[in-house]
Amino acid sequence: MKYNIEKINQIGNLLAEVVEEALEMKGQEEVLIGEIEMVLRESLLKTGNSALQCFLENADRKIEAEIECACGGRLKYQRRREATIWSVFDKVSYKRAYYAGCTCGKGCAPVDQRYGIEPGKVTSGLARLVSLCGIKEAFDGSRKSLKEFLLFEVSENTVRAETQKMGELQRQADLELIKETQNESSLHTCPVGKREQSQEPAPEVLYGSIDAATPALAGGAREVRIEPRNEKEKAVEDREKWRDLKIGCWYEGEMVPQSRQSTRQKDKAQRAEVVLRAKNQKYFCDIEVAEQFGKLFWATGCAAGADRARILVFICDGAIWIWNLIAHYYPNSIQIVDWYHAADRLLRIAKEAFANPDERQAWRERVTEDLWQGRVELVIEACQALSMKSDLARQSLAYYGDNIERMRYAHFRAAGYFIGSGIIESGCKQIVTQRLKISGAQWNVDGAILTAKARAAWLSNDWEKLVKTRSLFPLAA
Numbered sequence: 001m002k003y004n005i006e007k008i009n010q011i012g013n014l015l016a017e018v019v020e021e022a023l024e025m026k027g028q029e030e031v032l033i034g035e036i037e038m039v040l041r042e043s044l045l046k047t048g049n050s051a052l053q054c055f056l057e058n059a060d061r062k063i064e065a066e067i068e069c070a071c072g073g074r075l076k077y078q079r080r081r082e083a084t085i086w087s088v089f090d091k092v093s094y095k096r097a098y099y100a101g102c103t104c105g106k107g108c109a110p111v112d113q114r115y116g117i118e119p120g121k122v123t124s125g126l127a128r129l130v131s132l133c134g135i136k137e138a139f140d141g142s143r144k145s146l147k148e149f150l151l152f153e154v155s156e157n158t159v160r161a162e163t164q165k166m167g168e169l170q171r172q173a174d175l176e177l178i179k180e181t182q183n184e185s186s187l188h189t190c191p192v193g194k195r196e197q198s199q200e201p202a203p204e205v206l207y208g209s210i211d212a213a214t215p216a217l218a219g220g221a222r223e224v225r226i227e228p229r230n231e232k233e234k235a236v237e238d239r240e241k242w243r244d245l246k247i248g249c250w251y252e253g254e255m256v257p258q259s260r261q262s263t264r265q266k267d268k269a270q271r272a273e274v275v276l277r278a279k280n281q282k283y284f285c286d287i288e289v290a291e292q293f294g295k296l297f298w299a300t301g302c303a304a305g306a307d308r309a310r311i312l313v314f315i316c317d318g319a320i321w322i323w324n325l326i327a328h329y330y331p332n333s334i335q336i337v338d339w340y341h342a343a344d345r346l347l348r349i350a351k352e353a354f355a356n357p358d359e360r361q362a363w364r365e366r367v368t369e370d371l372w373q374g375r376v377e378l379v380i381e382a383c384q385a386l387s388m389k390s391d392l393a394r395q396s397l398a399y400y401g402d403n404i405e406r407m408r409y410a411h412f413r414a415a416g417y418f419i420g421s422g423i424i425e426s427g428c429k430q431i432v433t434q435r436l437k438i439s440g441a442q443w444n445v446d447g448a449i450l451t452a453k454a455r456a457a458w459l460s461n462d463w464e465k466l467v468k469t470r471s472l473f474p475l476a477a
């Protein structure tokens, strides 16, 4: 945006005088830069407050005797009526023309309509900041952070309400997407309208991962405490742990240039592994049964270009419901069991089966190498041989046996695919561990879902989209 620099400089000069006077009045001998900045920020806040009031009051200086009502009837001018909004410049009160007297009984302030203002409510400018804090820390902590940034108080309830409103907008967007895609049963008929609109080139290789953040998986000691909404949910809870937050991610991979590789990545490069990093991550999440979550999985896949990608690769940690969803919606995809889960299991088997550290080490190194080379049959044989000594080895026969084709790691590496599901684990960590499970957090189901969805939108770089929808909120409602 372009500004009139001359006027800005005039305001700057005036503000400098205001700050100087304010500091003089304090009568302090020494003033440091931090204090000057603080006084200046407070003055700017008040300036912004005054400017916003002026702007809104100047916006309808021209008053009509009558205007048309939304119902088609006529509204008569009443008077300039005061309204208050909560903006980034604190509480702003302004007087604007108010019309009433239509037979429908509704009144109207054209200025509010024009700018999407809801009197008595938080503006979208303040909402974007308040909700951003709300997805990053506990609502109470957000209140304190916001005071630092904004220089005025926002209540904990406002933070909660605005954060969840963002989540609600994301939920609406999810439902909309599901509606658009639910009648389509194959990739070839993925919503055509969407495809034509999209200017994005088709991803060559698109990756997908799904996980459920159970407290144990996310590695936290504290459980996500969620109360059931009703008796029906309590009954479901007995059958299925549906209150886990299910999270999915669509992403692409790109080569990391040598100059930007971390030490760990350089190690990888030396072992002739492809060094990939994820880009364009799109996270989606819900607390839902697998079948319902599948619809979101399908819908977001259409939006991410799963229909246009030449190769579709799924990397997951191997829960049955996840492979079932993938088989149902994307039967022709490449499926990979997360390397780290598969290798870690060998470590645990070795620990259980061998008391002698040398034997343990030797077994683990040999079998891990077999797994690395995709010789899963040899891994199964090795587990079979230990099945009398180790329960885990015996249980793992099915794990490796059911996933033979999903563990051809040499082949996957040669093709240049990711073999680890780090992206989805990072998503679980960022959404669940770092937000839903932080100290002081207690949720009902909806609160947890909405906060998680808002945070997923932020992680997916979809925040701006939500903010735009939010700014249309009073008009859309």
Ligand SMILES: [Zn+2]
Binding pocket: 069, 070, 071, 072, 073, 074, 102, 103, 104, 105, 106
């Ligand atoms: Zn009317």
